[in-house]
Amino acid sequence: MEIVIDIESATPLFSQLVMQIKQAVESGQIKPGDPLPSIRQLANDLDMNNKTVAKAYRLLERDSVIQTKGYRGTFIHPDAKSNCKVDLNAWVHKELSQTIRSFKEAGVTDSEIRIAFADVLNQITGA
Secondary structure, three states: OOOOOOOOOOOOHHHHHHHHHHHHHHHOOOOOOOEEOOHHHHHHHHOOOHHHHHHHHHHHHHOOOEEEOHHHOEEEOOOHHHHOOOOHHHHHHHHHHHHHHHHHHOOOOHHHHHHHHHHHHHHHHOO
16 A cells, blocks of 8 residues: 655645545455554654654544554454445534534524634533
């Protein structure tokens, strides 16, 4: 599998990495159980920051596309192919759009929506 990162792209680097790994899984280039390089190794290979690769790996693990097995390494999840179809970002965007549309129809201002969103997010995350 060859990963090509476009630093000129508007798409964040970690998103490019996530998309390319998911595409490789969907196309069968990498299969369930196949090992992935360590975060450090992939960051070195792609000339990227370790934290950027770590973020991509966290998102892929959250989506059950990869699984980390402690010191043994990171591997493609057994259900990775079907899990690649899950797009939490699209779902969040859809849900937020519907909610914001309801607020706007009720006459809530953009500023009120932003403040309420920040307040609720802070309450939930404990920030």
